């Protein structure tokens with residue numbers, strides 16, 4: 001049985017070109033990028049050309065890209081180092097950030113007494129720019145704003161440009177978690193007033209354990225991980241060479257195919273919504289489902305039903321992979337803080353289906369049929 005993988009917001013299948021270049025790198029380039037001999041210099045050249053590629057995708061300078069182990073490390077670094085090194089005394093964020101931001105904020109609040117303000121959101125997960133402006137205008141201390149670009153559970157997207165302008169107006173530092181949007185939407189840091197931006201390769205068909213942090217050159221921070229002088233003294237530790245090379249390839253492919261993939265995946269999502277509406281499953285959708293939303297994510301809310309509890313399990317044994325809440329903690333199946341923050345009927349069952357260009361319309365038909373069977 002061919003499985004239907006609809007959990008691409010958790011992670012994606014690696015592109016074959018990415019795999020090839022990673023295997024080739026592992027075979028042929030075993031030098032340490034910090035070594036000055038031929039093998040080392042060969043490895044260094046690969047790291048630097050990967051940096052150039054990632055910088056190009058964001059229209060950033062190569063000096064502003066630092067490789068990390070993924071989105072979690074990038075977000076931890078941005079938030080904790082900004083508090084430590086940039087004299088941040090107040091952070092404005094949202095209730096629906098990924099746990100690596102939310103838990104970092106709790107830690108910062110506990111340990112350094114920084115004030116953390118979480119903005120209200122509407123029932124689709126949108127925050128109010130007016131409320132953000134009120135807090136910024138009323139702030140007497142150095143403030144950081146941390147607002148994710150697109151939510152990983154419900155696909156609601158924030159307006160990076162407008163948030164950046166507000167931060168500029170009130171002299172705030174702006175960080176955005178773009179783990180779900182890098183490679184899916186064009187992001188040009190030269191046009192957005194932004195200081196820190198985090199990304200990971202595994203959401204766009206690259207390897208797990210490879211990510212980056214963009215640090216605007218006006219706001220230098222000190223390392224989060226102390227060690228050698230790697231990453232221009234910004235992150236100690238021998239570089240994950242094949243991961244970095246694979247990440248650069250996945251970015252290159254994502255940029256090259258962004259237009260066609262986004263059109264195709266948006267159609268899939270739209271089709272899925274329409275097919276749901278034709279059934280009598282009485283589903284609703286969590287989050288924004290408009291054309292402005294993250295086209296890779298559809299969060300479906302099923303009415304209260306005895307079958308709900310085992311729904312993901314039943315889908316799995318029927319060959320369909322989806323997730324409830326955030327997949328980073330899936331398996332644990334704790335209630336989702338994101339769904340809770342939407343303040344909707346708590347007895348409904350939320351399931352996130354998330355797509356890639358590998359999915360097909362036929363797969364959507366199969367999922368709808370299986371769901372009808374499960375519920376009837």
Ligand SMILES: Cc1ncc(COP(=O)(O)O)c(C=O)c1O
Pocket residue numbers: 009010069070071072073098100148150151152177179180200201209211328
């Ligand atoms: C929005 C968001 N931020 C951060 C992360 C964490 O990234 P990583 O798994 O690369 O540490 C994820 C992973 O699901 C995510 O969706």
